[in-house]
Each structure stands twice: as structure tokens, then as C-alpha cells.
Amino acid sequence: MNHAAPYKNCSTMNTASELKAVTRALRKCSYCGFAPTDTHKLRKCRGCLAAPTYCSKDCQRADWRIHKPSCRALSKQPGFADMSLDTSAHTLGYPNPDELLKSVSAFIASHDWALRTAIRAYAVLTHGVGLDDHPRDQILLCRLARAPSTNAGKERNPAQGFKFVELRYCHIESWVHGGLGGAEDPRLKEAFERGLQVADEQHRSRAHEDGCKHYLGMRVAAFTIDGVSAAPVQFIPLYHIDPDIAPPPVRGDVRVALEDLLEFCTRSISGGQFVLRRLFAPSREIGPWVAVPGRYVRMQQNWVWEPIFDDWEDYESGRVEYPALSVALVGLRTPPALSMFLFRSLWIHLC
Known part of the structure; x- marks a missing residue:
């Protein structure tokens, strides 16, 4: 069963990952x-505890190679949840680890574009545009914390559960051995290493x-979430820059623009009053990669x-006003x- 079929004429770049986005x-x-x-x-x-959802057995089977390592590490069998997630859940106001991880997953999913963009912008600002020079033995930690006041239960806005704190690099070995917020457990180390291997194999094969x-x-x-052990x-896949398309150097106005984009993304994540997303999947022919702000509303038992x-011209021309967006743009130098x-x-990579 392939529900992505209606998009197949847009571009070969429209992978399942792009369509999900x-x-x-x-x-x-x-x-x-x-x-x-x-009806479906x-x-x-x-x-x-991760509990990914699927529309069919076909999709569940197709995703199993990727999901299997985390499924085994996050098993609902006694052991993992007893490590400290029960304490974390209750401290943060959740009845059990299942609800806590569900809320974390929903928050990350709702801010997917802003989080991924912030991560990549931070990587370029830190290590430059030569992606093959970026350290392969480091993990980028995105630190989050519980938002001070959020609604509970099914009516909790998924975009408002947490807030952004910081981005920073650390060595993968420190992470998998329990340092810097990681949970020291052999199953998590095994799941991490196997998940990385499978993700790389699948993406390399598709490329x-x-x-x-x-x-x-x-x-x-x-x-990482303050107070949570898991x-x-x-x-995140990275690509060589196409040699025929020389990217602008990351200095001057370009660096300012990336710094502003990083700040704008983190403000949207922390505020939760608007969520940045693309309107439709990019392609060689039609683009765009530009995201616009929106809100999550409850509709037919889904957000x-x-x-x-x-x-963006609608906002910049004054035809549309949104106070929370205006606040988030204060002090930024680049539209x-x-x-x-x-x-x-x-x-850009023309594949």
C-alpha cells in the first residue's frame, strides 16, 4: 500500500520523509x-514505549528494520521503564513513561522543520559549509526543558509542551556511555549503533x-529533556555540495542570515504560539524550501x-497580522x- 503515490510526479526528491514533513x-x-x-x-x-503508528501492515513491515533497534531498547517489558523514567514522568506531571514519551515525540514532530533547520544551521555556523569536514565522532545535542505551564491530557497542544534551551556538540562515546544526559544501558548503546547503521544503509541504497x-x-x-533519562x-543525512553550484561563503550577510534563522527557529520552538512548516514537498521544478508559520488546531480527534x-509577502506587506510572530521577529536583521x-x-544537491 503506497499512499504517497499522488505525489510521484513532483520529483524523485519527494521521498517518504519529505511527504511526512x-x-x-x-x-x-x-x-x-x-x-x-x-474509515481508515x-x-x-x-x-x-516509542509506539510509532502505521496505516497498514505493509508500512509497519517496511519500517521494521529502522524501528527494530529502538523497539527492543524501549520495550514495555519490565526493566527499561523502571530505570528512572517512572520518576521522570511523575516529576514532570505525567502519569507514566508512556505518556511522557508520547508528549516528547509529539513536540518534536510538531516542530520538525524548525528543529531540523536549527540543527543544520548550527552545524554550518560551527563547522562551516564543507560538510565532509564535519566531525563524525560527535553528536549534536538539542537540549529541551518542560514548558512552565501546559494543558494536560488529549487537549494539550503538542507544540507547547517543552521549550528550547541550547544546542551543543559532544563526543558520541560520552553519549552512549551515559554522559551528558544519555542513559547508561547496554540496550540503548546497541540500539543507537544499530539504528545508525540501518539508517545509513537504507539512505545510501536509496541514493x-x-x-x-x-x-x-x-x-x-x-x-535531551531536563529531568528525563532517555x-x-x-x-540526519548530509550531502556533498554540488561542485557546479558554488555556495556563498558563511561570512558577512550570509552568516548574519543564518544566525537570524537559527534564532527565529528557536524562538518559534520555545514560544509554541506558531509552528514553522512547508506548505508542500520541495522538488527541482517547483520548490519551495521556505516554511511559513501556522497553528495546530484540534480536528476530528487529531491535531x-x-x-x-x-x-511571506502577505505578512511583510501588512495584509496579515499576527502578534506572536511580530514578537519573534524583533531584533532579527534578515527577513x-x-x-x-x-x-x-x-x-543544494541535484539528485
């Missing part, structure tokens, strides 16, 4: 991005099938993202649409 419903198939309907519900993995020669490998980002991990406007465009020019 532009599906407006928060709850969707973890593999293909299909959102549930009144999602099923979830019942064996682990080969698509004729892409620019894939470098995976870099790792972990989301942390979700994301594997659905609705844009505040479709084009968001321009900083996003310059940022994307550093990552």
Missing part, C-alpha cells in the same frame, strides 16, 4: 505519512537507486496544522524568507 495532520503513518480518516485508522506498535552521488552519510542529533535520536498565511532561501542554497 508536509502532511498537516500530526498523527500520521510513521513510514509513508498517510493521515488517518474516519492508524495502528501502533504495542511492544514499545544509489536515484543516481545520487552526493550522499555523505548520517549525522546524529539527540533531543532521549529521542534523529539520523492538524493550519497556515497563518501562504506567502525570514530571505534567510531560508540563503540557508537552502548551502544544501
